Amino acid sequence: PPDSWAAQVAVLAVADGFAGIDSCFAHIADACAIPGVVLFGTADIAQWGPRNPNLLAIPAPQKDLDRLPTDAVTPLLTAQVFPQNSPSDQALLSTYTRSRIAPSDSKTSNMRTEV
DSSP states (O other): OOOSHHHHHHHHHTOSOEEEESSHHHHHHHHTTOOEEEEESSSOHHHHSOSSTTEEEEEOGGGOGGGSOHHHHHHHHHHHHOGGGOHHHHHHHHHHHHHHBOSOSTTTTTOBOOO
16 A cells, blocks of 8 residues: 555545545545545534535444444445446435435535434
């Protein structure tokens, strides 16, 4: 892995996708409009969640990342990063998005409730 901050940011800036926890790298992915998912535990999604629709906020059940099953995240990540290759995952993403979007406003339009 790159050993300097600048190198890490440069690698992320050209990535095809992002999957990770709420962190500085999630915010960089958001700013660079990199598609993917950000997993949230105790952090407030309304305050710290992604603003770009390419990056999906996934809150952990009971705000505990250990309770967030991989099989719940993988299809959503696939649909975000490879939409053309995953029609069944796109249907899942569409269902997830319709059922989980919080009341729409400029700060929370991409926020989701618990999985």
